[in-house]
Amino acid sequence: MASDEVEGTSPLPHADEHITLIGLGAIGVSFLALHLTYSSATVSVYDPRPDLEEHIQAVLPLYLPSSVDVASLISVGRLNLCASLEEACLAATIVQEQGPENVGFKQKTWSEVIRYVAPTCHLWSSTSGIPASKQLEHLSTTDDKHLEYPPTTDDIQASSARQRLLIVHPFNPPHIMPLLELVPSPHTTPAEVSFAKSYFTALRSGHRPITIHRESAGFVANRLSFILFREACHLVNEGVASAEEIDEVVRASLGPRWAMAGPFKMYGFGGGNKGLRGFLDNIGESIGEVWRDAGTITMDDDAWKDKVVEQTTQAYGLPSAEDIRVRDGGLRAVVKAQEEQERVARHGGGQGGQ
Amino acid sequence: MASDEVEGTSPLPHADEHITLIGLGAIGVSFLALHLTYSSATVSVYDPRPDLEEHIQAVLPLYLPSSVDVASLISVGRLNLCASLEEACLAATIVQEQGPENVGFKQKTWSEVIRYVAPTCHLWSSTSGIPASKQLEHLSTTDDKHLEYPPTTDDIQASSARQRLLIVHPFNPPHIMPLLELVPSPHTTPAEVSFAKSYFTALRSGHRPITIHRESAGFVANRLSFILFREACHLVNEGVASAEEIDEVVRASLGPRWAMAGPFKMYGFGGGNKGLRGFLDNIGESIGEVWRDAGTITMDDDAWKDKVVEQTTQAYGLPSAEDIRVRDGGLRAVVKAQEEQERVARHGGGQGGQ
Ligand SMILES: NC(=O)c1ccc[n+]([C@@H]2O[C@H](COP(=O)([O-])OP(=O)(O)OC[C@H]3O[C@@H](n4cnc5c(N)ncnc54)[C@H](O)[C@@H]3O)[C@@H](O)[C@H]2O)c1
Ligand SMILES: NC(=O)c1ccc[n+]([C@@H]2O[C@H](COP(=O)([O-])OP(=O)(O)OC[C@H]3O[C@@H](n4cnc5c(N)ncnc54)[C@H](O)[C@@H]3O)[C@@H](O)[C@H]2O)c1
Numbered sequence: 001m002a003s004d005e006v007e008g009t010s011p012l013p014h015a016d017e018h019i020t021l022i023g024l025g026a027i028g029v030s031f032l033a034l035h036l037t038y039s040s041a042t043v044s045v046y047d048p049r050p051d052l053e054e055h056i057q058a059v060l061p062l063y064l065p066s067s068v069d070v071a072s073l074i075s076v077g078r079l080n081l082c083a084s085l086e087e088a089c090l091a092a093t094i095v096q097e098q099g100p101e102n103v104g105f106k107q108k109t110w111s112e113v114i115r116y117v118a119p120t121c122h123l124w125s126s127t128s129g130i131p132a133s134k135q136l137e138h139l140s141t142t143d144d145k146h147l148e149y150p151p152t153t154d155d156i157q158a159s160s161a162r163q164r165l166l167i168v169h170p171f172n173p174p175h176i177m178p179l180l181e182l183v184p185s186p187h188t189t190p191a192e193v194s195f196a197k198s199y200f201t202a203l204r205s206g207h208r209p210i211t212i213h214r215e216s217a218g219f220v221a222n223r224l225s226f227i228l229f230r231e232a233c234h235l236v237n238e239g240v241a242s243a244e245e246i247d248e249v250v251r252a253s254l255g256p257r258w259a260m261a262g263p264f265k266m267y268g269f270g271g272g273n274k275g276l277r278g279f280l281d282n283i284g285e286s287i288g289e290v291w292r293d294a295g296t297i298t299m300d301d302d303a304w305k306d307k308v309v310e311q312t313t314q315a316y317g318l319p320s321a322e323d324i325r326v327r328d329g330g331l332r333a334v335v336k337a338q339e340e341q342e343r344v345a346r347h348g349g350g351q352g353g354q
Numbered sequence: 355m356a357s358d359e360v361e362g363t364s365p366l367p368h369a370d371e372h373i374t375l376i377g378l379g380a381i382g383v384s385f386l387a388l389h390l391t392y393s394s395a396t397v398s399v400y401d402p403r404p405d406l407e408e409h410i411q412a413v414l415p416l417y418l419p420s421s422v423d424v425a426s427l428i429s430v431g432r433l434n435l436c437a438s439l440e441e442a443c444l445a446a447t448i449v450q451e452q453g454p455e456n457v458g459f460k461q462k463t464w465s466e467v468i469r470y471v472a473p474t475c476h477l478w479s480s481t482s483g484i485p486a487s488k489q490l491e492h493l494s495t496t497d498d499k500h501l502e503y504p505p506t507t508d509d510i511q512a513s514s515a516r517q518r519l520l521i522v523h524p525f526n527p528p529h530i531m532p533l534l535e536l537v538p539s540p541h542t543t544p545a546e547v548s549f550a551k552s553y554f555t556a557l558r559s560g561h562r563p564i565t566i567h568r569e570s571a572g573f574v575a576n577r578l579s580f581i582l583f584r585e586a587c588h589l590v591n592e593g594v595a596s597a598e599e600i601d602e603v604v605r606a607s608l609g610p611r612w613a614m615a616g617p618f619k620m621y622g623f624g625g626g627n628k629g630l631r632g633f634l635d636n637i638g639e640s641i642g643e644v645w646r647d648a649g650t651i652t653m654d655d656d657a658w659k660d661k662v663v664e665q666t667t668q669a670y671g672l673p674s675a676e677d678i679r680v681r682d683g684g685l686r687a688v689v690k691a692q693e694e695q696e697r698v699a700r701h702g703g704g705q706g707g708q
Contacts, residue, residue: 129640171607172624179606208606214594218644221607223589224600226644228582229617235577240568246578247616252533252562253525253575255612256688260681262601262609263583264666269673269681270526276666280659286483288653290572290580299642305634312618312630319623322702327614327623330695334610337687345680 013202017041020092020117022085022109023099024052027126030175031096032056033063036073037175038203044080046088047099053081063175085109089116094199096168098126106135114161122195123165126174128222131215132165132185162187168196168209169219176331178338180209181219206335234295236311237304243311259334260341367556371395374446374471376439376463377453378406381480384528385450386410387417390427391529392557398434400442401453407435417529439463443470448553450522452480460489468515476549477519480528482576485569486519486539516541522550522563523573530685532692534563535573560689588649590665591658597665613688614695 019035021028024047035043049055060070073079082088089095095113099105106125113123125135139158151159167183174180180200184193193211200209212219218226232246241249257266264276271278280287297304316323373389375382378401389397403409414424427433436442443449449467453459460479467477479489493512505513521537528534534554538547547565554563566573572580586600595603611620618630625632634641651658670677 128637129643171611177607177610179603181603208602210595210599210602210606212595212599214592216589216592216594217647218640220589220595220600220603222640223644224582224585224604225608225617226641227585227648228578229621229641230645230648231578231581232617235570235574238568238570240570241564241566241574243618245564245566246574247619248562248564249533249535249574250578250612250616251614251692252564253531254579255609255614255616256531256685256692257525258604258609259613259688260605260609260684262604263579263586264597264662265601265670267583268666268670269678273672275663275670275672277659277663280663283482284653286572286576287580287583289483290577291584291652293571294581294584298645299638305631308618309629309631309634312622316619316622316629318627318629324623326695326699329698330614330691331610333691333694334613334688337684337691338605338610340687341680341684344683348676 012038012040013204014039014041014199017093017199018091019043020088020095020113021045022088022095022097022113023047023126024049024056025098026172027098027170027174029056029059030063030173031098031126031170032079033060033175034203034205034207036060036079037064037068038205040078041094042078042080042091044082044088044090044092046082046085056081063173085112086116089113092117092121094122094124096124096126101128101130103130103134106130107138110136110161110165111139114157119157119160121164122192123161124168124196125165126170127167128169129218132167132183132188133162133215136162136165136185136187159187163189164192166192166196167219168200169221171221173328173331176328176335178206178208178335179221180207181212181221182209183212183215183219185215206339230297231295233304233308234297236308237295237297242315243308244315247315259338366392366394367558368393368395368553371447371553372445373397374442374449375399376442376449376451376467377401377480378403378410379452380526381452381524381528383410383413384417384526385452385480385524386433387414387529388557388559388561390414390433391418391422392559394432395448396432396434396445398436398442398444398446400436400439410435417527439466440470443467446471446475448476448478450478450480455482455484457484457488460484461492464490464515464519465493468511473511473514475518476546477515478522478550479519480524481521482523483572486521486537486542487516487569490516490519490539490541517543518546520546520550521573522554523575525575527682527685530682530689532560532562532689533575534561535566535575536563537566537569537573539569560693584651585649587658587662588651590662591649591651596669597662598669601669613692 019041021032021043024032024045028047032043032045035041057070095117097109099109106127125132136158139161140154162185165185166188169181169183171177171179182193182196197209197211200207217223235241235246236243267279268276271282373395375386375397378386378399382401386397386399389395411424449471451463453463460481479486490512493515494508516539519539520542521535523535523537525531525533536547536550551563551565554561571577589595589600590597621633622630625636
């Protein structure tokens with residue numbers, strides 16, 4: 001994950017930050033590993049699951065460098081397992097939430113958090129789909145530009161929270177996948193977006209925070225993924241190819257291609273010396289034909305679901321721990337190939353320059 | 355591109371094949387390199403461009419291993435530059451076409467080819483979008499199951515050609531990208547599909563031929579790509595993110611993910627021990643929301659085109675030879691990471707066992 005610059009010469013960043021992690025499931029433990037490995041921030045965690053300590057002891061070491069020991073992180077006070085949300089929030093400069101994906105949980109959590117933390121605390125949610133504006137919609141004011149005079153303490157708190165909350169949407173598993181979609185609400189201040197961006201950039205973990213300008217269902221990555229998935233399900237449903245064949249097609253073509261360059265850059269290449277305009281002029285008709293012919297299955301229909309579930313289960317069985325391990329090793333290798341590609345692009349691959 | 359088995363112990367395959375390549379543009383020269391490097395077939399090429407020889411001398415060496423010399427391939431007769439289509443077809447056992455992408459060209463070419471080649475010759479088209487049934491639609495019979503009696507020579511030739519033509523659709527650049535979509539028409543015999551599959555598998559170049567069961571606009575890979583691209587253009591048009599930001603999102607998330615496992619396998623992981631069914635149950639509602647909200651831009655509209663072209667050109671300029679070189683190096687690295695992942699999955703990464 002690290003860049004090609006000299007490492008180990010400067011201390012890890014963020015010694016003054018105190019991060020509160022709420023929810024230590026798949027995403028939470030992975031973020032925990034990221035913060036512990038690449039920053040020197042203190043981390044307090046809260047999750048009401050009764051097996052929290054065993055869970056962290058079991059999973060966290062798989063994500064940490066082998067030189068780092070969980071027990072000693074706890075004994076030196078870099079990692080605190082807390083019995084209540086209030087305790088976890090005590091010294092927080094950043095609260096990062098990855099609890100259950102439902103509006104009720106998110107709203108209730110923020111109502112409590114903003115009572116416990118300082119009014120400057122950064123508020124981040126890992127949600128895959130609940131925009132920041134929705135997560136604070138329940139608070140007393142709905143428009144912080146038109147506070148009643150004199151404002152109540154609740155009003156001030158709500159308005160301030162709305163300015164500080166943004167989505168920091170990771171891609172699973174966050175300790176490996178470089179993407180972080182930063183999605184502010186219309187109320188979030190630009191300074192909060194900048195802070196989140198600089199936090200992750202300073203980690204030098206290879207993470208790539210990208211700011212999304214407007215809230216939209218699925219943000220960007222999941223949105224594109226779900227839309228490709230719809231067509232893939234349609235093709236299975238129509239018998240054009242099986243689920244496994246479609247997976248093989250994607251793995252042998254679009255995956256490697258988009259790991260190297262996104263759709264705009266890649267199709268810009270496709271237009272030769274006329275760039276993307278040339279591509280659209282040459283191939284536009286074929287693209288239009290596909291768009292007109294695209295599948296329109298819906299989630300209300302069960303027939304296609306049965307087909308794709310059956311074919312997928314048949315092809316792969318249920319995922320094993322070993323499957324996940326192989327996947328993660330592969331993901332690391334691709335991310336490394338990307339970093340090498342960037343290095344070559346910057347330095348001209350031994351031909352000097354830059 | 356090579357597998358992990360011991361190499362160099364067996365001679366290169368296909369010594370008895372004689373391949374005729376029609377059209378030596380981007381795809382043609384890349385396929386030429388593939389055949390010359392990984393098979394011992396003889397290759398004859400035909401392209402009316404006046405600079406054919408210079409073009410091949412300039413581009414082919416970039417794709418060949420440095421030990422292979424174009425002039426000596428020509429002098430030993432493994433590579434023949436032909437002055438006419440007829441001459442190129444003389445000894446053909448396989449004709450592979452990658453000329454201009456228009457129906458008129460494809461139909462005219464096959465009309466000629468089937469007069470020049472033996473009735474057993476395999477016929478492959480690299481087209482991105484013109485199905486095999488369309489490429490031979492103009493020939494005298496339309497249904498080879500109902501030949502008039504006695505059939506004419508033309509009827510017999512047409513019927514036989516329809517049984518032998520299939521699409522072998524590569525992904526650019528074919529000498530690197532593993533995908534080959536084999537798309538038979540309803541007339542193509544299963545034996546022809548098997549032959550194409552075994553041809554590419556025997557190369558041991560890492561290529562992965564995948565049979566598509568039914569002709570459809572864009573086959574599978576381009577179809578999925580065009581549909582994701584539509585949504586990407588919609589998001590640019592709506593100002594959710596810029597073309598460059600969307601490229602970065604895809605490169606940091608979906609690209610690496612899909613390089614490691616296609617959408618069905620990956621979403622099967624997402625459902626934990628309930629597999630893809632669990633995933634659909636948990637996330638189905640969010641997916642459905644994105645599907646309902648998907649963009650519906652069309653190719654008739656120019657406003658979004660101007661936006662995406664401007665942003666793409668602004669971000670990247672026009673592609674340079676160096677850009678292509680960096681892309682190709684990166685693609686090779688990702689394909690290598692895939693092969694390593696497969697090796698680990700097969701052999702358990704040093705833990706022994708299949
Ligand atoms: N899994 C993914 O691929 C993925 C990717 C990106 C974002 N996300 C988002 O991250 C969040 C968590 O997802 P996950 O996959 O880690 O889920 P998970 O079910 O693995 O983890 C959720 C955790 O929240 C805990 N929890 C329950 N009630 C709580 C409470 N009151 N306070 C604190 N913690 C509580 C649970 O005990 C559990 O450990 C969701 O919002 C999800 O949309 C998930
Ligand atoms: N470029 C891609 O990304 C890509 C990918 C997959 C498939 N394809 C398909 O491959 C085919 C070729 O595409 P390309 O990108 O190589 O195009 P190209 O324009 O680079 O090459 C086409 C070649 O055909 C030659 N040609 C013209 N008239 C001819 C004739 N009468 N006989 C023989 N050759 C003739 C041209 O001189 C040129 O060299 C098309 O059908 C295309 O759809 C292209």
